Amino acid sequence: MDQPDLIPNLYRREYSKMVSLLCTRFGIDQMDAAEDIVSETFLSAAETWGMKGVPDNPVAWLYKVAKNNALNGLKHDHVFRQRVKGVLLQRGANEVEPELDLSPESITDSQLRMLFAVCHPAIPVEAQVSLALRVLCGFTIDEIAQALLTTKTNINKRLYRAKEKLRAEGVRLDLPAGAALDARLDAVLLTLYLLFNEGYYSASPSTVLRKDLCVEAMRLVYLLTENRDILRADVYSLLALMCFQASRFDARMNDAGDLILYDQQDNSRWDQELINRGNYFFVQACDKGLLSRYHFEAAIAWWHTQTKDSEEKWPTILMLYNRLLVLEYSPIAALNRAYVFARVYGNEKAIPEAEKLALTGNLFYHSLLGELYTGVDAAKAMLHFETALGLAGTDAEKAVIVEKLSLLSGS
Amino acid sequence: MKEFALIFRVKENPTTQVSPAEMQQRMTSWMNWMGGIAARDKLVSNGSRLGVQGSKWVGPDKVVSDGPYTEVKEFINGYIIVKAESVDEATEMAKECPIILGGGGKVEVRPLVTPDNNQ
Known part of the structure; x- marks a missing residue:
């Protein structure tokens, strides 16, 4: 009992794996049932361990209990009964209990399958991110809402619709093959990229949560590198x-x-x-x-x-931004390029480059122009920083801008 | 938003000696110019540079001649495709092209013909 965070840690680490495992075995249309079973298992663990002490291998305990809960619980489920009946008719009456493979390979494999299912094109990208956080990263609804700066109701709606879509589309938990794998992998990488960025750039006040988001995104990409069928650079x-x-x-x-x-x-x-x-x-x-x-x-x-700011550092970064933008436009890359342009060619030359972006109303656009006009035209700098201040969402962002403004008015 | 081809034309035989440093500078200018257009989300295609060596042209009666077509003492050496609200906006982009700033070259701005734009 010397581990005060035992259950939260286990929950974060194992919840999603257990859900993926159950869905792989019983179908993704059983996701709600799988989530219920895993939640029950954790509740049961809390009570049992509280009364009898933590078992030597808590993870093994969880999987075993979840497995039994699944087999018992799903037996009473209408859909499951139909299925079991089908299996029984095929195999003969002795095999009542379907097997659940608890090996590490099987657990990893089921997570990958879930990852590819979550990134199904029928689901909007923002819902993919929420769903991934729930069923692949084990975040609670509360945590997802906090990390994505929205309400629990919104997240619940998003998850509900996403699961409905998965059911309606009859998505199966199989890894796509060939060209379909390539296309889906694009979506998977984008979702994980966004997941990471949510953690890295999010204005959410919880540093711990934001870091967890980054770590989880990295863990899932790492999972992809371990699969032998996925060899993309x-x-x-x-x-x-x-x-x-x-x-x-x-x-x-x-x-x-x-x-x-x-x-x-x-x-x-x-x-x-x-x-x-x-x-x-x-x-x-x-x-x-x-x-x-x-x-x-x-x-x-x-x-x-x-x-070290070597002579080639900023010119090289500028060249890379040029190539990135030619390959694929994004406002944030465009703004970063303008900033780097200033590092290489000076503020005065960078101002027209930045103004051409015409991203009025974008916090970073006005911050950047405030920065570039500083030392060139104090009045314009002030104007842009004030606009930025009105757009800033968090205290941390506001503090940075206020600091800039006070430096300007002091000079 | 319409699409325009920016076609680069240079004078015949521009084989003056160019130092590696100048080449580097030239490459940087081109990348900055293209990057600037892309940063405004106005680049449709980064096009192609067209080679000079080993090119031919085929005339009437299938007469084959060497080299790029240089009837007007200049030849096309590449193109990109941009999008712009008007030909004037596309022309403003063309004005910044390194081929002009570097001297000697021209940029031709031509609207792409589409079902909606078929003048």
Whole structure:
């Protein structure tokens, strides 16, 4: 009983695996039933362990109980009865209990299947992210709402509709093959990329939660790299990108929760271990050919892990942003490019580049222009920072802008 | 939003000596120009650069001649496709093209013919 977080930790780690495992065996249309069974199992664990002590192998206990609950519970279920009947007719009357394979391979495999099912094209991307958090990362509804800055009701609705879609489309928990695998993998990578970004850039006040989001996204991409049928270079470049970005996670915020901008970060707080891992995955990514947007983003992120501002650092990053944008447009890449343009050619040349983006009403657009006009035209700088302040959502974001404004009015 | 081809034309035989540093500079200018258009989400296709060496042209009666077609003492060496509200906006993009800033080249702005735009 010396582990106060035993059950929350187990829940976070095992809930989703157990749900995936049950769905793989009994069908994704049984997802609600599977979730109920796993929740019951945890409840039962809390009570039983509280009374009798924690078993030597709590994880094994959970799986065993979940398995039994599933077999008992589903037996009373109409749909399941039909199915069991079918199985019985085929196999003869002796095999009443269907097997549930609890090996680590089977657990990993069922998670992958679930990941591919969640990213089915019938489900909108934002619902994919929520569903992944629920059934693949074991986040509670509360935590998802908090992480995605929305209400529990919204999340519940999103999940409900997503599950309905899965049922309506008759999605099966199979890994797609051939060209279908490629197409679905694109969706899987995008969802995991968004999941990571939600954690990395989210304005959610809970640092722990945001970090968990990043870690979970990385875990799921890593899962993809372990599958022998998936040999695409962009899986590795995405993982490298995540490692490079995550290496600065702790350095980006001080103890009071204030954002620390890149230039002011303490390099010694960058996680060298993660950078090294990122390097390893990036080499793998580049071995496999075919450059994707994740390659360019990973390369940009790699340059950001370099502590010294060498002569080629910013020009190279600018070149990478140019290539990234030619490959695929995104407003955030366009804004970052304008910032890097200023690092290379100076603020005055960068201002027209930035203004051409015409992203009025975008917080980062106005922050950037405020930054670029600082030292060029104080009045315009002030105007943009004030607009940005009105758009900022969190206290941390506001604090950064207020600081800039006070520097401006002081000079 | 309409689509326009920006076609790069240069004078015949531009084989002046270009130093590696100048080439690097030229590449950077091109990338910045294309990146700038892409950053506004106006790039439809990054097109192709068209080679000079080993090109031919076929004339009337299937007469084959060497080299790019240079009747007007210039040839096309590449193109991209952009989207813009008007030909004027596309022309503004063309004005920033390194081929003009570098001297000597021209950019032709041509609307793409589509079922909606068939003048």
